[in-house]
Amino acid sequence: MEHGARRAPRILVVEDDLLIAMDLVDELEDAGISVAGPARTVKDALRMIELQDIDAALLDVNLQDEDSYPIAAALQQRGLPFAFLSGHAAAALPPEFAGQQMLQKPVTTATLTSVIEGLLSSVS
């Protein structure tokens, strides 16, 4: 792990479906974005937030047997920006995350990269 001053921003990807996760990572890396993960569970994601320098995150709302809200709360606590990804047509977010961006799966690479740019510029 590099800790240089001009380190490329790193995005945490949380997605439980292996196929979709792998595809997301490929798309992001092709766009020149460095990826942490993909994390498949809340536990993995929380550990990655703890151990890796991440700058923003993409969170699938529904994981295998859980939802990703605890991850969102951990990110919020650290002031790290994130966007949700969901397969649900109109998933209602809990009030504490009401203002967060919600992307519908499947999502195009262009949308992904512009959302991530937006997330990164919101903190810099």
Added chain:
Amino acid sequence: MGRQVAAFDWSRTSLGPMENWPAALRISVSNVLNSPFPAFVAWGPDLITIHNDAFRPILGMKPAPLGKPMAENWAEAWEAVSPFVEATMRGESVFFENHEVEIDRSGQMEKAYFTFAYSPLRDEEGVVRGLMDTVVETTSSVEAERKARIRNGELMHRMKNTLAIVSAIANQTYRSSQTVKEANERLLRRLTTLGNAQSVLMSEDHEAADIRAVVESSLAPFRQAIGQIKVEGQPLHLAERHVFSLALALNELASNAMKYGALTVPEGRVRLGWRTDGEDFVLEWRETGGPAVTEPASSGFGSFLIRSVLADDFNGEVTLDYRRDGVVCRLVTAESNLAFRRSAAHHDHAA
């Protein structure tokens, strides 16, 4: 019912003996009794009930309502019903569709739905003295609609999810193919496999499918070699996610066997078998009699589907062996991993 009404001792009620009833009441009662549509008349200060035969089933196991005040017959629901009654007695007509009322007609409270109309009944001077209720119970259709809504929501979610998976498969197929033609062929084959697996799910109960039907659907495109593939295993139900990943993996194996493996020659054979022993579920694809096998130099998206996605979706281990005498692929997982949870709408359905 007409006979029961005639035989009833009305002098014990506020209506008094039948021969003294006002013409308006007699006519209304006669209309209701002659109607095949569920209805009753309620008349007088305490709204004494006179109902027809068609109305009786709505009351279930409630005590006989004939000659009793309306408020007594509907005691448990009176708080909800009385505003409508009061409005009607002021001369208004009341009409509601699929109105929810909580009633007790079987020894416990239940939600029931009614489409009903209350019309005021007036005496010769035009004063409202009672009401007529015509009503159909719509509980079963309201519930059927509610279930259909839940199921539509689930279908919508499943479709979105399938689209996300399809777009990942398409992306990955194009990334790992040398030419557009190759990519197109592979993508079509994979999408067809997903489509066939979906058909198997739809033809069964939407959330689970028999493993043999899944196997047969994923091997169907290789019809010309079907005599060379021997399939054996016990009937077993697979959950939706298992259905898709198994179908995709088998399709990759068969496609490879057709191109490089045992299915390239007439004497080649494939044995596809599975078993459960109470602890583990083991599925094995074994090729024999084909040309000598060499491990491919690079592993593409096809082997990712076999090695990683299949293993991941089944929470198990997959080995893909390029043995010289034939490819062997094994999936091993705990049998308990095959168990699946049904969604809410299906719980209702099964109950």
